Amino acid sequence: MDFSFSEEQTLLRNMVQSFLSDKYDFETRRKIVKSADGWSPANWGQFAELGLLAAPFPEELGGLGGGAIETMLIMEQFGRHLVVEPFVETVVLAGGLLREAGSPAQQEAHIPGIIAGETVWAFAYAEPQGRYNLADLVTTAKKDGEGYVLNGYKAVVLGAPWAGKLIVSARTSGGQRDKDGVSLFIVDKSAAGVSTRDYPTTDGRRASEVTLENVKVGADALLGGEGKALPVIEKVTDEAIAALAAEATGCMDELNKATVEYCKTRKQFGQPIGKFQVLQHRMVDMFMAYEQSVSMSYMVSLKLGESDSERVKAAAGTKVQIGKAGRFVGQQAVQLHGGMGMTDELNVGHYFKRLTMIDTQFGNVDHQLKRYSEAA
Amino acid sequence: MDLSFSQEDEAFRTDVRKFIEESYTPELRARHARSKHGYIDKAGHVQWQKALASRGWLAPNWPKEYGGPGFTASQKYIFDVEMGRAGVPHTIPFGPTMVAPVIMKFGTPEQKKRFLPDILNTNVLWCQGYSEPGSGSDLASLQTKAERKDDHYLVNGSKIWTSVAQWADWIFCLVRTSKEGKPQEGISFLLIDMKTPGIKVEPLVLLDGTPAPHQEVNQVFFTDVKVPLENLVGEENKGWTCAKYLLEFERGNPYSAGLYRALNKVRAHAAETKTGDSTLDKDPDFRARAADLESQITAMEYTELRIFSALSTGGNVGPESSLLKCRGTELQQAISQLAVEALGDYVFPFVEDGMIETNEPPVGPGYAMTVAPYYFSLRKASIYAGSNEVQRNIMAKAVLGL
Numbered sequence A: 001m002d003f004s005f006s007e008e009q010t011l012l013r014n015m016v017q018s019f020l021s022d023k024y025d026f027e028t029r030r031k032i033v034k035s036a037d038g039w040s041p042a043n044w045g046q047f048a049e050l051g052l053l054a055a056p057f058p059e060e061l062g063g064l065g066g067g068a069i070e071t072m073l074i075m076e077q078f079g080r081h082l083v084v085e086p087f088v089e090t091v092v093l094a095g096g097l098l099r100e101a102g103s104p105a106q107q108e109a110h111i112p113g114i115i116a117g118e119t120v121w122a123f124a125y126a127e128p129q130g131r132y133n134l135a136d137l138v139t140t141a142k143k144d145g146e147g148y149v150l151n152g153y154k155a156v157v158l159g160a161p162w163a164g165k166l167i168v169s170a171r172t173s174g175g176q177r178d179k180d181g182v183s184l185f186i187v188d189k190s191a192a193g194v195s196t197r198d199y200p201t202t203d204g205r206r207a208s209e210v211t212l213e214n215v216k217v218g219a220d221a222l223l224g225g226e227g228k229a230l231p232v233i234e235k236v237t238d239e240a241i242a243a244l245a246a247e248a249t250g251c252m253d254e255l256n257k258a259t260v261e262y263c264k265t266r267k268q269f270g271q272p273i274g275k276f277q278v279l280q281h282r283m284v285d286m287f288m289a290y291e292q293s294v295s296m297s298y299m300v301s302l303k304l305g306e307s308d309s310e311r312v313k314a315a316a317g318t319k320v321q322i323g324k325a326g327r328f329v330g331q332q333a334v335q336l337h338g339g340m341g342m343t344d345e346l347n348v349g350h351y352f353k354r355l356t357m358i359d360t361q362f363g364n365v366d367h368q369l370k371r372y373s374e375a376a
Numbered sequence B: 001m002d003l004s005f006s007q008e009d010e011a012f013r014t015d016v017r018k019f020i021e022e023s024y025t026p027e028l029r030a031r032h033a034r035s036k037h038g039y040i041d042k043a044g045h046v047q048w049q050k051a052l053a054s055r056g057w058l059a060p061n062w063p064k065e066y067g068g069p070g071f072t073a074s075q076k077y078i079f080d081v082e083m084g085r086a087g088v089p090h091t092i093p094f095g096p097t098m099v100a101p102v103i104m105k106f107g108t109p110e111q112k113k114r115f116l117p118d119i120l121n122t123n124v125l126w127c128q129g130y131s132e133p134g135s136g137s138d139l140a141s142l143q144t145k146a147e148r149k150d151d152h153y154l155v156n157g158s159k160i161w162t163s164v165a166q167w168a169d170w171i172f173c174l175v176r177t178s179k180e181g182k183p184q185e186g187i188s189f190l191l192i193d194m195k196t197p198g199i200k201v202e203p204l205v206l207l208d209g210t211p212a213p214h215q216e217v218n219q220v221f222f223t224d225v226k227v228p229l230e231n232l233v234g235e236e237n238k239g240w241t242c243a244k245y246l247l248e249f250e251r252g253n254p255y256s257a258g259l260y261r262a263l264n265k266v267r268a269h270a271a272e273t274k275t276g277d278s279t280l281d282k283d284p285d286f287r288a289r290a291a292d293l294e295s296q297i298t299a300m301e302y303t304e305l306r307i308f309s310a311l312s313t314g315g316n317v318g319p320e321s322s323l324l325k326c327r328g329t330e331l332q333q334a335i336s337q338l339a340v341e342a343l344g345d346y347v348f349p350f351v352e353d354g355m356i357e358t359n360e361p362p363v364g365p366g367y368a369m370t371v372a373p374y375y376f377s378l379r380k381a382s383i384y385a386g387s388n389e390v391q392r393n394i395m396a397k398a399v400l401g402l
């Protein structure tokens, strides 16, 4: 048993840490979020140059041969700086789907563009009626000669305004919620029939509602076996859950540090408020919630390759932990900052918002408890 | 023990309901529903408060001699419950429930004549200048100073977190008039016209994200502001007595009616939320969560009824108001969290200023826009009006004798 990181992994973490410390302070982030596009393509180019976009891909696909641990180390740092650029969407989700389900030709066609930072991807899986059920699809793909025609509506596609390519889940057969009959398609966002409504998100990112109206794609757009995509989607979204868990630990640690620091310096009644025992205990509870989350983040990152039921329990259990811990730490960080914690100016509220969105993404605590109990 | 109301009380209830039906117009409801922090806009609040005033209902707690409605305890309770159930706009409290009782108790006859009728008719809006950047929970450490000159006080300093100062015509302030003795001993209670030269109001954007001019709170700066001596309430250096009286008088209105309403709103939204081949309101986990909250609200309701019946027989709310404040605000927060969980992925779309009407259809369900912002905004409820930690300190001391 060994919980230490390899030399390469430590180097990777230090590199991300120092890059973000230099280039991604909170004021810089605020400018990025407020800019017209809402992200920094220049940062994205830098991520590519630093090898971050290559880190989790196997070497045979042109990557640096890392995996879930590398993603975890990167995401934890991204969480600390509330990075908005679409690493999860492009590298973890699209990259993961291409790695798991792509043909050699598809991998060769698309992964180098991801690694080089040339193409941003988004994963259009959710639908308004779906409520976290990845198989609940009204969007259809009908065979049309060699290719397919897609019709449907995809909800809250994170990162889509920045993306050149979408991976769309659609039903090629079966009933609305059947496990069989789900397929994945690579769709150019600029393809005829794709329209988007873009908007900012609560946590400072961008997303789109995506409408697909008779979108024609070729046979080479099908990613993986027709009708067989659900297990792949589940596996890769669990990898994304692991990435979000690491991000959440970064957010929580920053909140805890900021809160302890604030309580040491903020004086009321002639003493630092950190002297009040009730606040001390609160901060200790926040610390414990964070430590348990870190443990779950490691655990899930180590277990992503195990059997489906083990992986599902690991991912669902982790999502429950970070969901609950994120709420508690976020709420209490605001509380202990008093009025200051309520301001948009301070970063505290922004971490709290991001943690709240992480809880929702891919299913909140209640949903993941159900999933866990069904897998156990 | 008896839970029923008299026939007269029931007739009163019908009257209140009819008033709400007429005055809480669809247009006002729609604007209210767009707010991410609970306040509508100034015009909306003035419209609603003037409607209340036209019935003599703006200030249910005021004694009859000052124009209060002279409600019986049952009527007061029914009034609050009906208003809470309908989810009407809250009456901006700074005039009618805060400064007015202080003026009634400590003000001169001239002050009463000058200020109270305008408050009762919402001709003038007030804001509260208590907190400062360095003085929140420890209010007595406040630093904004007022120096006595010939015919005026010269005020310098700043107040922060001042709710709706951008709408206010007047501000009541705690200011330091002396550095002698204990911090509480050098504080005075001043009424200041917001149009006085030297006052600057700067908006602060909070977690709901609403920018100026629809922001909730502000920082108010005072630079050599001249305040006539006649605007002092009570004695100089005795303002702490007024400040404490204000807090004492501010008996929490019952929370439970508003909480039931908030929970029922979440249930209604859940009924519109598909999950599988059913809807979320039928989901056993959601139902259990809602039932848990509802039984906690019921505990709240009956606690309020016990306190209220004790009052009608000459009892005193006292430190139990801290109990109501802690539980009431914690339940508000818990319900808003359930609302976020019920909404699902449509918590993501962000609308910066909900009060700006657009022709664009909403992203996701029509109610979605305010759900996450209101959850973030409601974190304020355990911070303001004496933080919940401070309320627990009060109960530990005053109720448990620790």
Ligand SMILES: Cc1cc2nc3c(=O)[nH]c(=O)nc-3n(C[C@H](O)[C@H](O)[C@H](O)COP(=O)(O)OP(=O)(O)OC[C@H]3O[C@@H](n4cnc5c(N)ncnc54)[C@H](O)[C@@H]3O)c2cc1C
Pocket: A266, A268, A269, A273, A276, A278, A279, A335, A336, A337, A338, A339, A340, A342, B127, B128, B129, B130, B131, B133, B134, B135, B136, B137, B138, B160, B161, B162, B163, B164, B216, B217, B380, B383, B384, B385, B386, B387, B388, B389, B390, B393
């Ligand atoms: C939305 C909003 C609207 C407001 N509107 C107004 C207004 O209109 N007018 C006005 O004057 N003020 C207003 N306030 C200010 C509010 O009253 C203060 O925020 C509150 O008194 C807390 O003060 P603070 O923010 O300085 O926090 P602090 O007092 O610095 O408290 C920070 C933390 O320390 C804790 N703490 C402090 N002392 C103790 C103790 N002895 N024991 C245990 N814990 C302690 C607090 O509970 C809190 O968690 C508003 C605040 C908000 C958020």
